[in-house]
Each structure stands twice: as structure tokens, then as C-alpha cells.
Amino acid sequence: MLARQLASKGLVTLVNPNFVRPGVTPYALDILCSHLEVAGFDVDVLDLTFRRDDWRLEEYFANHRPMLVGVTLRNAGSVQPQEQRVFLPDHLAVIDGIRALSDAPIVLGGAGFSSMPYAALEYFRTPFGVKGPGEMILCQLAEALATGVSPENVPGLLLWDGTTVHVSAGGEHPIAGRSLGPQLTTVYRRRSGERYRVDNREYYDRGGLGNLLTKNGCPFACNHCIEPDAKGGSMSLRTIPSIVDELESMVAQGIYDIHTTDSEFNIKPAHGKALLREIIARRESAASPLRNLRLWIYAHPVPFDAELADLLAEAGCKGVSLSAEHMCRENLAVWEAPYGRVGLAYTIDDVWKTTTMLSERGIIITTELLLGLPGENLTTLKRTLDESLQLPTTVIGYTLGLQVFPHAPLGYRFAAESNGANIIRGLQSNTARSNIFLKPIDRCESMIEYERQFWFDEDYRLRPVFYFSPDLPEDPETIARPDGKWVKTIRWIQNYVPKSEHYRVALPTIAGDGGDDNNYADNPFLQRAVALGYKGAYYSWWRDRDRITAEALAQGVAI
Numbered sequence: 001m002l003a004r005q006l007a008s009k010g011l012v013t014l015v016n017p018n019f020v021r022p023g024v025t026p027y028a029l030d031i032l033c034s035h036l037e038v039a040g041f042d043v044d045v046l047d048l049t050f051r052r053d054d055w056r057l058e059e060y061f062a063n064h065r066p067m068l069v070g071v072t073l074r075n076a077g078s079v080q081p082q083e084q085r086v087f088l089p090d091h092l093a094v095i096d097g098i099r100a101l102s103d104a105p106i107v108l109g110g111a112g113f114s115s116m117p118y119a120a121l122e123y124f125r126t127p128f129g130v131k132g133p134g135e136m137i138l139c140q141l142a143e144a145l146a147t148g149v150s151p152e153n154v155p156g157l158l159l160w161d162g163t164t165v166h167v168s169a170g171g172e173h174p175i176a177g178r179s180l181g182p183q184l185t186t187v188y189r190r191r192s193g194e195r196y197r198v199d200n201r202e203y204y205d206r207g208g209l210g211n212l213l214t215k216n217g218c219p220f221a222c223n224h225c226i227e228p229d230a231k232g233g234s235m236s237l238r239t240i241p242s243i244v245d246e247l248e249s250m251v252a253q254g255i256y257d258i259h260t261t262d263s264e265f266n267i268k269p270a271h272g273k274a275l276l277r278e279i280i281a282r283r284e285s286a287a288s289p290l291r292n293l294r295l296w297i298y299a300h301p302v303p304f305d306a307e308l309a310d311l312l313a314e315a316g317c318k319g320v321s322l323s324a325e326h327m328c329r330e331n332l333a334v335w336e337a338p339y340g341r342v343g344l345a346y347t348i349d350d351v352w353k354t355t356t357m358l359s360e361r362g363i364i365i366t367t368e369l370l371l372g373l374p375g376e377n378l379t380t381l382k383r384t385l386d387e388s389l390q391l392p393t394t395v396i397g398y399t400l401g402l403q404v405f406p407h408a409p410l411g412y413r414f415a416a417e418s419n420g421a422n423i424i425r426g427l428q429s430n431t432a433r434s435n436i437f438l439k440p441i442d443r444c445e446s447m448i449e450y451e452r453q454f455w456f457d458e459d460y461r462l463r464p465v466f467y468f469s470p471d472l473p474e475d476p477e478t479i480a481r482p483d484g485k486w487v488k489t490i491r492w493i494q495n496y497v498p499k500s501e502h503y504r505v506a507l508p509t510i511a512g513d514g515g516d517d518n519n520y521a522d523n524p525f526l527q528r529a530v531a532l533g534y535k536g537a538y539y540s541w542w543r544d545r546d547r548i549t550a551e552a553l554a555q556g557v558a559i
């Protein structure tokens with residue numbers, strides 16, 4: 001072990017503290033690991049997902065002395081407006097556990113971290129953080145530490161000095177994750193069954209999905225969405241051979257169901273089509289592992305055309321999760337988004353066209369809708385439910401309410417309107433003990449203070465901020481309470497959607513309803529299904545949930 005460390009530039013240990021089930025492959029660690037290896041570092045991955053109750057950190061750190069520990073924080077919380085679960089304390093427990101056993105500096109990254117990096121560094125008290133794609137900065141940081149250069153020289157690195165967070169080299173606060181450049185050529189190594197590496201096959205066996213990135217970032221700015229900020233506001237496209245080689249390697253490992261991890265697969269349709277053509281071309285060979293591929297993608301209703309739908313079907317795409325968000329978008333929350341960018345605009349006709357094209361090709365669809373955006377009232381709600389239930393879609397996921405993030409357009413808008421003193425009707429948190437006021441960045445003393453108010457109250461208790469339209473049918477007392485719950489609207493939705501449709505919809509629920517909703521985090525039904533060996537995107541078995549649950553209970557499947 002020591003000999004191995006001496007031969008390399010040093011050991012970097014990458015930790016995954018995500019305990020959510022079904023587990024999703026910590027793809028970020030494969031990407032970071034691939035880059036660190038190419039840069040000449042030794043890397044160990046400590047994946048705690050399947051060791052939720054037995055981290056065995058002592059065992060590892062007794063025998064390994066990394067020069068740097070990287071922790072990936074994929075989810076800051078479940079982002080589910082009724083549950084409002086926050087994962088920060090669970091992650092802190094792991095980070096504290098590492099700190100107690102190792103002197104190595106800790107660097108944080110991941111989409112959850114990047115949605116609130118300043119407040120997160122204060123909360124976790126680690127010296128370093130990276131907002132957005134971490135592969136370049138992590139290698140530069142490791143290099144700096146290995147050669148005795150100050151981390152202050154690593155461009156884009158966030159540093160916590162015990163009191164405040166600043167950007168290295170006098171840089172400016174990153175408003176969005178950095179771009180990796182227009183063309184990504186690195187091949188990400190996806191492995192299975194190797195010690196101290198991500199075990200891709202184990203995730204497939206126990207979670208039913210693998211994952212694949214074809215491009216990073218999103219240039220749009222939809223009201224609620226953190227991705228342009230947390231992942232990057234400009235696109236970096238991977239080269240087609242590097243993506244398809246990786247796909248082949250995963251399918252050859254027996255991972256047949258693969259979910260894209262792009263913000264939206266169809267944002268750059270020409271790139272998507274080129275990728276699908278290459279998959280189709282390679283599938284022509286009888287020996288190609290890609291013949292077994294089943295692809296699952298996230299997409300927006302636009303841009304989408306028949307050629308893309310044809311190519312998807314031919315390349316083995318089995319399912320599309322369509323972020324339609326709202327069927328009456330033209331009536332809701334339309335305003336100028338920051339930085340001169342705009343939300344991706346579409347009409348009901350677009351949703352119809354895309355859904356029809358996909359269903360005609362036998363592709364499973366879940367249409368994901370966000371209810372309760374600013375401006376939502378009973379009329380827009382009814383119209384959305386009526387329209388969406390007519391769509392030729394396999395499943396419809398309805399979410400009521402949304403989490404308000406510091407750097408999403410809605411976060412900026414509410415902070416400006418509240419201005420630290422005005423009550424915004426509809427802002428809510430299940431754990432709020434007093435009214436929620438938000439200050440805009442320019443009225444905060446620091447970026448930490450700005451981000452912190454979206455997650456913590458004045459006493460530093462966890463209080464994530466959510467929003468539910470106050471024009472929905474709730475009592476005035478509920479709307480006036482900072483912790484009011486939009487229960488009447490949920491019951492109204494549950495009753496309005498005909499019972500005959502319940503088998504194919506995921507409705508918002510409240511505690512005690514049995515969790516039959518589209519919250520994937522620790523969802524009992526999904527855990528039972530994957531334990532029984534079901535594979536593919538979770539919505540593909542949603543219609544059969546009663547039968548699958550009965551089967552699992554009959555077999556005594558434990559979760």
C-alpha cells in the first residue's frame with residue numbers, strides 16, 4: 001500500500017455519503033476518479049451507500065493516509081414539497097466521522113452542494129469546495145497540495161477560512177458552475193467489482209439502473225430550476241465516440257438499463273441525434289453489446305421532432321421522462337429571468353406533439369408536472385389536470401409546490417420582493433417558527449448570509465423554503481402561517497383526478513397517505529420492486545405497483 005502511494009503523486013480518497021434508497025450510481029466519483037488517475041494520482045472510492053448502518057471509516061483510515069478527501073453531495077435534500085426532508089445532517093455526520101480519523105483536508109462538490117456552496121461550506125466547516133463540474137479543479141487542487149503550492153492559486157476553488165468563504169486567486173463569486181469547454185474527450189472509466197472503486201454492476205443489481213452523461217450544463221433559466229446554476233450555464237458536449245465507448249463498456253458489464261444524466265437530453269438535438277446514429281450503427285454488428293441496451297432519458301417537450309423520436313426508438317430508448325412542468329405555462333410565473341436568459345418556452349400543443357410522437361413509437365412516457373407555481377389557481381389547476389389526463393402518456397407525475405433555491409430565478413425574485421421585510425404569500429416551511437423573510441444579495445453582508453436564509457432560520461435551525469401558490473383553495477389562516485400546509489389542495493387534487501386514473505398517476509400526498517407519490521427517496525414501493533429484480537426507470541413499473549407490492553409482501557421482501 002505504502003509503495004503504491006510512494007509511486008504516485010499521492011492518494012485522493014473520494015467518499016459517497018448518499019444513503020437514499022434505491023441507490024443511484026455515484027457517477028461523479030467515476031468521472032473524478034478517471035481524471036485523477038490520468039493526472040497521476042492514486043484514488044480510492046469509499047462508497048457508503050450500501051453501508052448505511054456500518055460505514056467502516058475506522059477500518060479504512062487506519063490503513064490509508066490520503067492527502068485529500070473529496071466528498072460528493074448529490075442531494076442537499078429530497079426537494080419534495082410535502083416531505084421537505086434535508087440530508088445535510090446525515091452528510092455532516094459522515095464528514096465529522098472522516099475528520100475524526102484523518103487530517104487530510106476535505107473538498108466538497110456535487111449538485112446539492114453547488115446549489116448552496118457558501119452556506120454549505122459554513123455548515124460543513126471544510127476548507128474547500130467546488131461549484132459545478134469538479135474534474136479540472138479537483139486535479140488542480142490535488143496537484144497544488146502534492147507540490148506545496150497554495151490552494152489559493154487554484155482558479156475557481158472556494159475556500160472556507162473558519163469565518164468566511166472566498167474564491168481563490170481573487171476570483172469573483174461563481175454565479176454558475178464552470179464550463180468544461182465545448183468538447184469533452186476524456187473517457188470515463190466505469191468499473192464493477194473492483195475494490196475501492198464505484199461498483200457499477202452492484203448499483204444495477206440493487207437499483208435497476210446505470211447512468212450516462214452525454215453533455216453537461218443548461219443554457220436556459222426556468223423559474224424553479226437550479227441546474228443552470230449548479231451544473232453550469234453553458235453546455236459542454238462529450239465527443240460521440242467517448243460516450244458510446246462508455247455505453248458499450250457498461251452494457252458489456254451486464255448493465256442494460258441506462259439513464260441519461262444530462263439536464264435534458266434534447267437541449268442540443270444535433271448532438272443527441274449524432275449520438276443515437278452512432279449507437280444504431282454499432283448495434284448493426286451482431287456482436288455489439290449495445291443490442292441489449294435499454295436507454296431512459298430526461299427531455300423537455302421542445303425541441304423535438306419526428307427524426308429524434310425515430311432515432312430514439314431505433315437506438316433502444318425505452319422511456320422518456322418529459323419535464324412538461326406546466327400545461328398553462330403562458331399564464332404562470334412569466335417574467336424576465338436573470339442574466340438575460342429565458343426559461344425554455346413551449347405550449348400545450350408542443351407537449352401533445354412530443355407525447356404523441358413518443359407513444360406512437362412505443363416509448364414509455366412519464367409526464368412530470370409542477371403544480372402550485374406563482375399564479376396557479378383552481379382554474380389553471382383544473383385545466384392542467386384535464387389536459388394532462390388526455391395525453392397518450394404512460395404515467396403522469398404531479399408535484400404540488402416547489403423548493404425555493406437561492407440561485408434559481410424564483411429565489412432571486414422572492415428575495416427581491418421580500419427585501420428582508422415583506423411577507424411573500426405562499427412562502428412556507430414545515431419547520432418555520434416565524435415569518436420567512438428573504439433579503440436580496442445586495443442587502444446581505446455576504447454570499448453565505450444570502451444562501452443561508454434559504455435553508456436556516458435566524459437561530460440556525462434547518463428551515464428549507466418552499467412555495468405554494470396562495471391562490472389555491474386554502475383557508476386564509478393556512479396561507480398566513482409560515483408553516484401552513486396546503487392539505488386542502490392536495491385532497492382536492494386527489495379527489496378531482498378520477499379514481500379510474502389513479503393507477504397511472506403519481507399524486508401529491510401528505511404524511512400518512514402511504515407515500516404513493518413520485519418521491520423516489522426511500523420510496524417503499526421502489527425499494528420492493530428493485531429487490532424483486534425489476535429493472536429500468538422507476539415510472540416504467542408504476543402502473544403495476546399494487547401487484548408488485550403484493551408480490552414483494554408475499555415473498556417477504558425486506559426493505
Ligand code: B12
Nearest residue numbers: 028070072075076077109110111112133134211261520521
Ligand atoms: C438523472 C437524475 C436522477 C435519476 C438518477 C438515475 C441514475 N441511475 O443515475 C433519478 C430519477 C433516479 C433521480 C432521483 C433523485 N434525484 Co436526481 N437528478 C438526476 C440528474 C438529472 C443527473 C444526476 C447525475 O448523475 N449527474 C451527472 C453527474 C456526473 O453530475 P454530478 O453528480 O453533479 O457531478 C459533477 C459535479 O457536481 C461535480 N462533483 C460531484 N461530486 C463532487 C465531489 C467533489 C469532491 C468535487 C470537487 C466535485 C464534485 O463534479 C462532477 C463531474 O462534473 C440531476 C441533475 C443534473 N443535471 O445533474 C438530478 C438531481 C441531482 N436530483 C435531485 C434530486 C433531489 C433527486 C431525488 C432526491 C428526488 C426524489 N426525491 O426522488 C432522488 C434521489 C435519488 C438518490 N438515490 O440519490 C436534485 C438535487 C437537488 C439538491 N439541491 O439537492 C438534482 C440536482 C435535480 C434538480 N434539478 O433538483 N435523479
Ligand code: SF4
Nearest residue numbers: 218220222225227263
Ligand atoms: S428545467 Fe429549464 S433550466 Fe432546468 S434543466 Fe430543464 S431546460 Fe434547463
